[in-house]
Amino acid sequence: MSKKLVIDPVTRIEGHGKVTIQLDDNNQVVDAKLHVVEFRGFEKFIQGHPYWEAPMLLQRICGICFVSHHLCGAKALDDMVGVGYSTGTKMLPTPEKMRRLGHYAQQLQSHVTAYFYLIVPEMLFGMDAPPEQRNVLGLVEADPDLVKRVVALRKWGQETIKAVLGKRMHGISSVPGGVNQNLSIEARDRLLNGEDGLISIDEVIEFAQDGLNLFYDFHEKNREQVDTFADVPALNMCLVDDDGNVDYYHGKMRIVDKNKEIVTELNYHDYLDHFSEATEEWSYMKFPFLKDLGREKGSVRVGPLARVNVTKTYADDTPLAKAALERFHDYTKGKANDMTLHTNWARAIEILHSAEQIKVLLSDPDLQKDQLVITPPEGAWTGEGVGVVEAPRGTLLHHYRANEEGNITFANLVVATTQNNTVMNRSVRSVAEDYLGGNAEITEGMMNAIEVSIRAYDPCLSCATHAAGQMPLIVSVLDSKGELVNEFVR
């Protein structure tokens, strides 16, 4: 008899999702879907607010990647008031570097949270370990020193965010055209040298290397599983600088294929010319894709794995991350890496990359200078702006329009997890086929493997379901032949 398996809720992700897997009489997978079952509404309720509230209000969409949302909104406001990248204006050095500092610090602490707390338990204990062991408390028991280092790393990231944005969470630093404060010498030295209860930047880098080595050990012991688990195709996308390497704060959107050939490269202000979004009745999360290629071929992967696939090399002033990236690239001999669990390798590299980038920034005297804001010239108001940054989970876009009175009239948010929707569903399907297909008995460990495939993307479903007014809310009841029996439409 055919049966349906349900994982509800998917655990150790941000937000609420569920998975359904349809098996036929022979226990072969007929269908597998990741459903996102929560609903937010930020695009709607920002409308009517003064334009400058957008980065302050919309960052509340997330308790983890709020700096990315804040900066995305800030870049959109730069455009709107007439001093943004859309107008050809270059941001002053101090505000740009302050924004980058906050951004890298958030990437560090976000990746550390995802990697160590949510992902490492399976790396250490195995996907089929007892649920009561494969969690952060299991980590505490097995390796308390590791957990102490993780806590110290997260604290350092949070303290850096606080130094830039005024609070550990949902602070405010960016204003239209710049920022509202620089970094004091005292704050800089505290982060560089540490103090009682706060590690130094060199220790941050050391701990980040430990995290990467953890992956190397895991990979060495479980090579076949790691390399075959959800090896799914997708284009890779991230923001790149003029040399074609990732720039987490600003650049062009570059999309590459399996051979790392450029499929498309675009100014993100033109995203609407290139991207479209599909909806499905079974999920609140939309499915973006490149119009030219269509939904199946034109869906992209974003986030750590995509970024290291697109990037050729890191700068010389981040030598440890640069070497780690070379090792990553060597593994697939120059081809893009589609192995889902290698996302965690990429994430560990980016933790190190963030730490080294922060060290470079903290030594930059521009952070102590006083030119913080570009004042827009008379008549510069454009009323529209687009901001894009590389958030921890991938390419994040905010697009606003405001009327002449300054009221927000339109907001569109395309978040990283949404971009990853199709490839996440491919991963779920792949793992369902490999781990569940043909098995008469479905174990808890098999079901957890499905969750592991989702967790690799560190999805933020709260961020990804922000729209209102256009999303379907339909419950369909199908019989075993797929015939519609009943339907509820809200």
Next chain:
Amino acid sequence: MSIKVTIDGKEVSARDGDNIIDVAAENGVYIPSLCYVKGKPCLGTCRTCSVKVNGNVMAACTIPVAEGMEIEVNEPEVTDMRKALVELLFSEGNHNCPSCEKSGRCELQATGYEVDMMVSRFPYRFTPRVVDHSSKTIFLQRDRCIFCQRCVDMIRDEKTGEKIFSIKGRGTHARIEIDTDLANEMSPQQVREASDLCPVGCIIDSTQGYDDPIGKRKFEVKTIRDRALERTHR
């Protein structure tokens, strides 16, 4: 003329005719208020300064002290009453502190902290209010108006003395109005004055915002209590 009153059981001297808020502040006792501005005529609109006077609840800003008056400020029942009044203000409007430009400079927010408000005991009304951004330099965020009437009484056209702000309608239909033509004649200094005078984020100077970093905002540098006691909160 000097008279004697008691505040929370302690006898203090006061100038006859001074109101209870001022006398209490001079003697180190903080009474919150959201409409009273020292040196300006009493408005008595917010009632947040409610205290017990000879056993009866009264708005402290409206009552001049008198010989032998017994004033209870930190008495449990009236303390909770003040807290309830602040909660009612939050419930009645649509206050969005996290993104409001006035956050950190907002007297209602600061007073909420002072009265230990964690959440309103009253249901939020989600009153539908329309914002007015028609002025060149002021965002009028009606969602946040608490009808204190400071702006109505104290902000006037500098040439004619006409009122720039007014309240139209009654009861739940009341709303703050702005004379856009007069508002557009306001100097940058007067706009800033109006914005500072507003105890909430209703009158916002749209030409500059979020300038003060978190941690360095008005009531983070010095609390509203300390400012009131130093009589410098305005």
